[in-house]
Amino acid sequence: MAMTLYELVGSDAARPFSPHCWKARLALKHKGLDFQTVTAGFTEIPGLEGGFSKIVPILKDGETLVADSFAIAEYLEATYPDRPSLFGGEGGRALSRFVESWSQRTIHPQIARLVVLDIHAGLGERDQSYFRESREKAFGTTLEAFVADREARVEPLLKSIEPLRAILARQAFLGGESPLFADYIVFGAFQWARVTSPLPILPAGDEVAAWFERCLALHDGEGGKVPAAA
Amino acid sequence: MAMTLYELVGSDAARPFSPHCWKARLALKHKGLDFQTVTAGFTEIPGLEGGFSKIVPILKDGETLVADSFAIAEYLEATYPDRPSLFGGEGGRALSRFVESWSQRTIHPQIARLVVLDIHAGLGERDQSYFRESREKAFGTTLEAFVADREARVEPLLKSIEPLRAILARQAFLGGESPLFADYIVFGAFQWARVTSPLPILPAGDEVAAWFERCLALHDGEGGKVPAAA
Numbered sequence: 001m002a003m004t005l006y007e008l009v010g011s012d013a014a015r016p017f018s019p020h021c022w023k024a025r026l027a028l029k030h031k032g033l034d035f036q037t038v039t040a041g042f043t044e045i046p047g048l049e050g051g052f053s054k055i056v057p058i059l060k061d062g063e064t065l066v067a068d069s070f071a072i073a074e075y076l077e078a079t080y081p082d083r084p085s086l087f088g089g090e091g092g093r094a095l096s097r098f099v100e101s102w103s104q105r106t107i108h109p110q111i112a113r114l115v116v117l118d119i120h121a122g123l124g125e126r127d128q129s130y131f132r133e134s135r136e137k138a139f140g141t142t143l144e145a146f147v148a149d150r151e152a153r154v155e156p157l158l159k160s161i162e163p164l165r166a167i168l169a170r171q172a173f174l175g176g177e178s179p180l181f182a183d184y185i186v187f188g189a190f191q192w193a194r195v196t197s198p199l200p201i202l203p204a205g206d207e208v209a210a211w212f213e214r215c216l217a218l219h220d221g222e223g224g225k226v227p228a229a230a
Numbered sequence: 231m232a233m234t235l236y237e238l239v240g241s242d243a244a245r246p247f248s249p250h251c252w253k254a255r256l257a258l259k260h261k262g263l264d265f266q267t268v269t270a271g272f273t274e275i276p277g278l279e280g281g282f283s284k285i286v287p288i289l290k291d292g293e294t295l296v297a298d299s300f301a302i303a304e305y306l307e308a309t310y311p312d313r314p315s316l317f318g319g320e321g322g323r324a325l326s327r328f329v330e331s332w333s334q335r336t337i338h339p340q341i342a343r344l345v346v347l348d349i350h351a352g353l354g355e356r357d358q359s360y361f362r363e364s365r366e367k368a369f370g371t372t373l374e375a376f377v378a379d380r381e382a383r384v385e386p387l388l389k390s391i392e393p394l395r396a397i398l399a400r401q402a403f404l405g406g407e408s409p410l411f412a413d414y415i416v417f418g419a420f421q422w423a424r425v426t427s428p429l430p431i432l433p434a435g436d437e438v439a440a441w442f443e444r445c446l447a448l449h450d451g452e453g454g455k456v457p458a459a460a
Contacts, residue, residue, distance in 0.1 A: 088319050092321020095410075095412055096325065097400070106393065167331045175321060
């Protein structure tokens with residue numbers, strides 16, 4: 001039986017946008033595993049699989065349920081060791097945690113300040129109320145104020161990813177000549193922006209933009225199949 | 231024949247301080263290899279091994295010469311594969327490059343703004359002239375101006391290493407339960423500060439401080455054998 005990946009969507013079920021769900025989706029593709037996807041809005045997540053997790057992605061493999069993208073990658077690596085490796089060894093697994101930590105604390109908060117109002121606009125009605133209330137409480141301001149002057153925030157974001165740019169100038173992927181889960185971790189962040197918002201972020205000619213295009217093309221263009229937000 | 235590691239020192243040959251030389255020294259210890267060290271001041275480097283390299287560390291292993299700390303780690307990993315691994319596999323090697331890129335672009339420039347005047351004070355006379363001239367040209371200002379208000383620069387440094395702190399709150403080392411070369415990469419940066427400057431940087435109770443202490447204790451306390459600057 002094919003596995004099931006539960007993914008987050010807004011009003012358009014064909015546009016999964018969660019960065020973490022994209023990490024899991026590409027991890028499954030990397031392993032060459034068959035899977036079907038089931039979509040859920042924010043307010044539907046607590047009802048999935050009998051309330052198994054408050055977050056997606058959730059992977060169901062036979063009787064096994066796993067939530068959290070990194071945990072899913074570790075599960076796939078341990079369960080399907082003969083498929084292409086997501087970590088390239090134990091050292092790669094440990095250091096992927098650093099890439100995750102860096103991406104979550106460097107890229108994610110900055111992208112949130114660019115796209116959060118666009119995310120809201122793409123949600124169904126019930127999810128919109130939930131999203132606005134929970135995020136405005138977390139941010140301490142309105143969604144509109146949170147993204148005000150967002151154009152001015154692009155340049156600092158591009159500056160902050162210089163450590164990424166420098167390595168991608170010398171190797172095709174974070175994983176070296178071919179991608180590893182670490183690539184999907186960072187890809188998820190930019191794909192989140194690409195699918196939710198028309199705001200241009202990565203300029204043409206940027207090494208990071210070139211790497212992102214390479215990632216969009218991986219696994220028969222899995223990432224690129226969902227068109228960019230217009 | 232034991233290997234030779236060429237290291238940078240100031241007027242006190244017992245206090246190697248280059249972050250990159252510390253990376254190489256701990257890599258050799260990690261592999262459990264015998265080596266002797268030969269010290270050089272900045273202006274002596276071009277004369278080492280017939281002008282082999284403009285930078286230290288340089289490793290001499292029999293007839294083989296290798297310069298650059300990462301290249302040395304890769305050389306040791308390839309040449310002594312039966313010794314404890316510095317990368318934990320190919321994925322770890324690739325992602326160690328990201329750790330290096332991050333450390334060089336996040337930690338190093340900030341530590342430089344804390345300690346360059348202390349470094350200058352610790353150099354021999356000829357190296358002092360070279361160091362002041364080359365660094366003032368690179369920084370576009372005097373060493374004194376470059377470190378002015380340095381106390382106010384500690385807090386932003388501590389904030390910028392949050393991605394490191396978050397991972398060290400969940401695992402003992404970047405490498406996981408035990409250290410890898412990635413740990414030595416970041417250790418080198420803080421050891422550079424510790425050996426050159428009495429300025430307190432990592433506060434007690436910080437997860438990064440606790441990790442740094444663990445690193446100082448590794449390999450029979452290799453890093454801790456050189457006392458902190460007073």
